Every structure is written in structure tokens, then in C-alpha cells.
Amino acid sequence: MEAPKQTPTSKAGDWRSYQRVILPPVRDLHLLDVALQNGAYTALEKILKEGWERKRLVDEVKASGLRGRGGAGFSTGLKWSFMPPDKPGQPRYLACNGDESEPGTFKDRQIFEYNPHLLFEGMMMGAYGIGAHTAYLYVRGEYADYISHMERELAKAYAKGLVGKNLFGTGWDCDIVIHKGAGAYICGEESSLMESLEGKRAYPRIKPPFPAQKGLWANPTTINNVETLACVPLIVHKGASWFAGLGAPKHPGPLLYGVSGHVNRPGVYEYPTGMLLTDLIYEVCGGIRGGKKLKAVVPGGSSVPVLTAEMCEGVTMDAESMRDGGSMLGTAGVLVMDEDVDMVSFLRRTTHFYHHESCGQCTPCREGTGWLEKLVTRIDEGEGNLRDLDLLISLCDNMEGRTVCALADAAAWPVRWTVTRFRSEFEAKCKPSLVPSGFVSPETLGEAVADPGYVLSD
Numbered sequence: 001m002e003a004p005k006q007t008p009t010s011k012a013g014d015w016r017s018y019q020r021v022i023l024p025p026v027r028d029l030h031l032l033d034v035a036l037q038n039g040a041y042t043a044l045e046k047i048l049k050e051g052w053e054r055k056r057l058v059d060e061v062k063a064s065g066l067r068g069r070g071g072a073g074f075s076t077g078l079k080w081s082f083m084p085p086d087k088p089g090q091p092r093y094l095a096c097n098g099d100e101s102e103p104g105t106f107k108d109r110q111i112f113e114y115n116p117h118l119l120f121e122g123m124m125m126g127a128y129g130i131g132a133h134t135a136y137l138y139v140r141g142e143y144a145d146y147i148s149h150m151e152r153e154l155a156k157a158y159a160k161g162l163v164g165k166n167l168f169g170t171g172w173d174c175d176i177v178i179h180k181g182a183g184a185y186i187c188g189e190e191s192s193l194m195e196s197l198e199g200k201r202a203y204p205r206i207k208p209p210f211p212a213q214k215g216l217w218a219n220p221t222t223i224n225n226v227e228t229l230a231c232v233p234l235i236v237h238k239g240a241s242w243f244a245g246l247g248a249p250k251h252p253g254p255l256l257y258g259v260s261g262h263v264n265r266p267g268v269y270e271y272p273t274g275m276l277l278t279d280l281i282y283e284v285c286g287g288i289r290g291g292k293k294l295k296a297v298v299p300g301g302s303s304v305p306v307l308t309a310e311m312c313e314g315v316t317m318d319a320e321s322m323r324d325g326g327s328m329l330g331t332a333g334v335l336v337m338d339e340d341v342d343m344v345s346f347l348r349r350t351t352h353f354y355h356h357e358s359c360g361q362c363t364p365c366r367e368g369t370g371w372l373e374k375l376v377t378r379i380d381e382g383e384g385n386l387r388d389l390d391l392l393i394s395l396c397d398n399m400e401g402r403t404v405c406a407l408a409d410a411a412a413w414p415v416r417w418t419v420t421r422f423r424s425e426f427e428a429k430c431k432p433s434l435v436p437s438g439f440v441s442p443e444t445l446g447e448a449v450a451d452p453g454y455v456l457s458d
């Protein structure tokens, strides 16, 4: 007998009465005095004054279930535990990834603007957990205003002895360095971020060695996203079990959802993980603009697979549900598209971005992103044919998993899934052709040329 179909429900509990913790509604929280009145730096003070072993902090973060908010969703505590044992005289580093260049992702900048001291505290706690005394904050160059404002606030924290030498009289030192990026998407990939920090061109490195073995200046390094590190003081304040009990059990905690596109109220919203995507769109963001119908959603930044409107039903905002629902949580940057969106034109814009941002080191990515853009442009301009659709998928096959970094995958996934899930729109824009769809091998091509019944369109 067939099992009754379960109606999927939100894992975010009573999210309507949720009280924000990463971006609490406190006026002028970005200013040090106000932040101090609201408990800033007290989690760091606690672990230092109570003399926590590093391992205790790492275990606490592991127990909280915190997973990286930079896109891949890897366990933060586990990542910290990959750092090798201390070697006398060898420095180690924490790098905080604030490059935030993925289209549709704009949540870290809310932390820069509204709660930078939570981030500074989280960075120092991260440094403590991995045994580092220097933490770099790599911020995308376009965030120039946030950078100046964070530099001012950081200077105040130094002047008050909250960052720097002998913190809270415990003898523990930690410096924070804010580094302005040069404005390329690839700088957000962790190994190219390190190259860029070292003053070189941001070419991703081949892994292994991983950053924990050989990171900044060949020393052990851990890289974490801004939102990830901002969660760490909260875990110490409120306890790992509080964090683990919030939202989706396998992917818990508070989450910044950045919603853009055709909703009535786009913006960054803080709620527990595991919200129903439809609650986010229709309740939090007030539904689709102009009372139109939903057509498609890219739920985690531009690189993750697009969902059709039907696929959005019942899916929740956590890694597992998104995977089962046919996409990825990524950065929780949700792009909403209404019924009027031309999916070919949407994909044309996306392929242009990835082609432009490929660093050019690997052939499948350098050439593949160019081919993807050219083919999608050709289809969009009414000059494509059905074979181009199969060629696009075949190009994706030759890009995914075959390059130094994941930019090639990020470029291929939108193509694979937009063409597959909205194929009829692509077909409708193709030139009428007698050539059947199906990948054209050299043999088929031979047959086609020999058979006058076939007409090859250009």
C-alpha cells in the first residue's frame, strides 16, 4: 500500500514570534558604546577569564550544529578541529570572508552596517578556537562605506582595549586587520582570497593542501564567512543547546534570508533556519508584486539550481530539504521571479556574469563559460537551434567537477537546471529546424549530412 503523502511543514517553529539576535532591533548598535550596553565582547571576556581550553570552545561550536553560512554549509566546529597541532614559532591565522559577490547575496553587509562589534567579537573567538592571534577581515572593495565605518569602530575597540594586546588582563592577544578586496567574484573563493590577501592576483590554489595545512603565507589558516563568525558569541552567550534547538535540526540556528526580485517587500530577514520557502515569499515578503503568479525561485544565490513554482511547495530553507527538493541552500539569497520573466533572458544575464568572472586558469572554465554565454545569447536572439540545448548540457558535463575551484560548477548549474526545468521556453526561442534534439555525435552528424532529409541549421 502506498504511504500517505506527508504535508511538509516549517521547521522554524514559532517563527512569527522570533526575537532577532544577529541583527537585534537596537538603535545605533553599530556604535561601540551602544554595543557595550547590549553585551558586546562579554562572550569573549567569559571564555578568556574562565580560561576555557581551546578545545572546549571548538566542542561547544560543534555541539551547536553551526554550519558555514558562506554557501557550502560545512560544520564550523569540525572545520576548526582540522587545524594541526601548534608548532613553536609557526603563526596561524583566521580569515573572515566578507567578499559577498554572489549575485542575489547581500546579507553580510547588514552585519557590517548594523552589528560590526558582534562580528569583531566572533572573529576573535574564532581565532581563539584555532589558536591564532591575527584575524583578517576581507571585505569586497565595493563596500567602501562599510569599510570606513568598520575601521572607525575597530579603532574605538582597540582604544578601549577590547581588541589587541592582553585582552581583559588575561595575557591573550588578538589583532584584527580589515582588508579591502579589489572587487572580483573569484576573491570570495577561499584559496584565492588568501592569494589576494597576500597581495597577489586572486588565482585559486589547487587543493590539497587545504588551508588548515597550508594557508596564508603557507601557515595553518581557517576561513569562515561573516555570518558564521557572528553566530559564535551567541552560542557562548545562550548555549550550544539553544542554538541546536533553533530551526532545522540538522542545520540549526538563526539565518539571514536575503530576498530579492519580484516580491512586495524584498530585504534581509532574520529567522530560524528551516522556514517554508513559501512562508518566506508570501508571508514575510508580502507575496508577488502586482498580484502576479510565481514562476521560479533561485533559493541560495545565483549559482544554485532554479526551482519551478511547483517545486517551491513544501520545501524548507535548510540544506537537507533543499537538496531533496532539487536545489541547495547556498547563501540563502532568494531570487524570486514572477510569471513575466523570460527564463532565457534570465539565463543569458547569469552566464554573462560567470563568463566575466572566470579567472581563466582552467580550460573547461575559461572556454566553457564563454561557450555557455555565446550559446544562450544565440538562443535568446532567436538564432539558436535545438541542438544547442543538448550542447549546453554537454558543456556542463565537461565543466562540473573538472576544475581547480568551484566557479565552473557555479557557472554550469544554472545552465543545466534552467534549460532542463524550463526547456519549452528555450525550445520556443530556437529557430525551427528539422534536426532532432539529442546530442549530436560525429557519427550522427555524418548521418545527418549524408541524409538529404536532414537540414542542419547553422
Ligand SMILES: Cc1cc2nc3c(=O)[nH]c(=O)nc-3n(C[C@H](O)[C@H](O)[C@H](O)COP(=O)(O)O)c2cc1C
Residues within 6 Å of the ligand: 067, 068, 069, 070, 071, 072, 073, 074, 076, 079, 097, 098, 099, 100, 101, 102, 185, 186, 187, 188, 189, 190, 191, 223, 224, 225, 226, 228, 229, 405, 406, 407, 410
Ligand atoms: C567562486 C566562489 C566564490 C565564493 N564567494 C564567497 C563569498 O563571497 N563569501 C563567502 O563567505 N564564501 C564564498 N565562497 C565560499 C568560500 O570558498 C568558503 O567556502 C567559505 O568562505 C567558508 O566559510 P563558511 O564555512 O563559514 O561558510 C565562494 C566559493 C566560490 C567557489
Ligand code: SF4
Residues within 6 Å of the ligand: 186, 203, 204, 357, 358, 359, 360, 361, 362, 363, 365, 366, 403, 404, 405, 406, 407, 408
Ligand atoms: S574554475 Fe574557473 S575561476 Fe576557478 S580556478 Fe579554474 S578558471 Fe579560475
